[in-house]
Amino acid sequence: MDVYIIGAARTPIGSLNGQLSGLPAHELGGIAIKEALRRAGVKSDQVSEVIMGQILTAGCGQNPARQAAMKAGIPKEVTSMLVNMLCGSGLKAVVLGAQSIQCGSASVVIAGGQESMSQAPHCVQMRAGVKFGDTPLVDTMMKDGLVDAFHGYSMGTTAENVAKQYSITRADQDHFSALSQQHTEAAQKAGRFKAEIVPVTVPSRKGSVSVDSDEFPRHGTTVETLSKLKPAFASDGTGTVTAGNSSGMNDGAAAVVLASKDKVQELQCTPLARVVSWAQAGVDPSVMGLGPIPAIQKALSNAGWKVEDVDLFELNEAFAAQSLAVINELKLDKAKVNVNGGAIALGHPIGASGCRVLVTLLHALASTGGKKGVAALCVGGGMGIAVCVERDV
Numbered sequence: 001m002d003v004y005i006i007g008a009a010r011t012p013i014g015s016l017n018g019q020l021s022g023l024p025a026h027e028l029g030g031i032a033i034k035e036a037l038r039r040a041g042v043k044s045d046q047v048s049e050v051i052m053g054q055i056l057t058a059g060c061g062q063n064p065a066r067q068a069a070m071k072a073g074i075p076k077e078v079t080s081m082l083v084n085m086l087c088g089s090g091l092k093a094v095v096l097g098a099q100s101i102q103c104g105s106a107s108v109v110i111a112g113g114q115e116s117m118s119q120a121p122h123c124v125q126m127r128a129g130v131k132f133g134d135t136p137l138v139d140t141m142m143k144d145g146l147v148d149a150f151h152g153y154s155m156g157t158t159a160e161n162v163a164k165q166y167s168i169t170r171a172d173q174d175h176f177s178a179l180s181q182q183h184t185e186a187a188q189k190a191g192r193f194k195a196e197i198v199p200v201t202v203p204s205r206k207g208s209v210s211v212d213s214d215e216f217p218r219h220g221t222t223v224e225t226l227s228k229l230k231p232a233f234a235s236d237g238t239g240t241v242t243a244g245n246s247s248g249m250n251d252g253a254a255a256v257v258l259a260s261k262d263k264v265q266e267l268q269c270t271p272l273a274r275v276v277s278w279a280q281a282g283v284d285p286s287v288m289g290l291g292p293i294p295a296i297q298k299a300l301s302n303a304g305w306k307v308e309d310v311d312l313f314e315l316n317e318a319f320a321a322q323s324l325a326v327i328n329e330l331k332l333d334k335a336k337v338n339v340n341g342g343a344i345a346l347g348h349p350i351g352a353s354g355c356r357v358l359v360t361l362l363h364a365l366a367s368t369g370g371k372k373g374v375a376a377l378c379v380g381g382g383m384g385i386a387v388c389v390e391r392d393v
Helices: 025-040 063-072 089-102 141-145 155-165 172-192 222-227 262-269 285-290 290-303 320-330 353-368
Strands: 002-010 049-053 079-083 108-116 201-202 208-209 251-261 273-282 312-315 372-379 383-390
Touching: 002 025, 002 089, 002 108, 002 141, 002 262, 002 353, 025 049, 025 063, 025 089, 025 108, 049 063, 049 089, 049 208, 063 079, 079 089, 089 273, 089 353, 089 383, 108 353, 141 172, 155 285, 172 208, 172 290, 251 262, 251 353, 262 290, 262 320, 273 290, 285 320, 290 320, 290 372, 290 383, 312 320, 320 353, 320 372, 353 372, 353 383
Parallel strands: 049 079, 049 108, 312 372
Antiparallel strands: 002 251, 002 273, 108 251, 201 208, 273 383, 372 383
């Protein structure tokens, strides 16, 4: 059974403790859901199910996906589910939604992701009490989102491992990162993100403020400015991964509306794209950034496509090192990859990014006249996920 994407939207991406930091993840998710529905022309009572990705849920209350759905005006009779596949969560939600439709248990599914890294709390285990001495607080953003559970080191160290394995130099990474920033700067100035973004109204001391553009990009970034940054994850003199050639810590949400072919015909709407295939794959956690390589290969095989058939790739730039490894290993045409920049410039609200890259891909295909696209991400713990979509042009 064919599954179509009939609506897609995302919030702007906020910086850590930035413009969106006062809004919890479910409020950001609710905004994206409501706008995606509006664009699809679907009424809230026509929705079968809501599936949202989120990683940092400590202290967020029960089922933040349900909270987001209710915030968006989805009726109480419609159920909601939260997904945690780390950075792949938002895209895994889309896959689960598509599978639900293909199984015949749903006709319209809202899927996406949401995250407020700014509101991730610090925590302490006090259930049994502390008899003596100090008790440290654990940063749940790091513990649950950014530190490998198997080796106990940061995602940045896995990028160092990839850089060493593939002989990717600091200069290579800084050049890639500068291009990402420059492409995003050009896209922002040309207004190419406006079609995918729903403005977010945030309270301030001077009254409500409308945030309608991504906050994280650093205009004017060059290789020279990036080259001045110190390695962030290795202190032995061999480090090449810096804050400048890594993605950021951010806030944001994204959502799409999925529908069956029968529902599309009933609604008489024009789909943004058809979901053609998907795949996921596992790799060694120490080089988790390589996950998109087998995931993309499997997704392309499932679609019956070759690399050269794809018009655009939207790959989450967790780190320049792993992005370059994926591009080089798959022999991708760099002119087709992240044409408006990627997460190094835009930011990486981890639970939302899976759907964010898909929303950005859909709009980039539409604006360039492209037909076939692939969205993919590496996933902490050593995984990758990819989805192939096709426009009817």
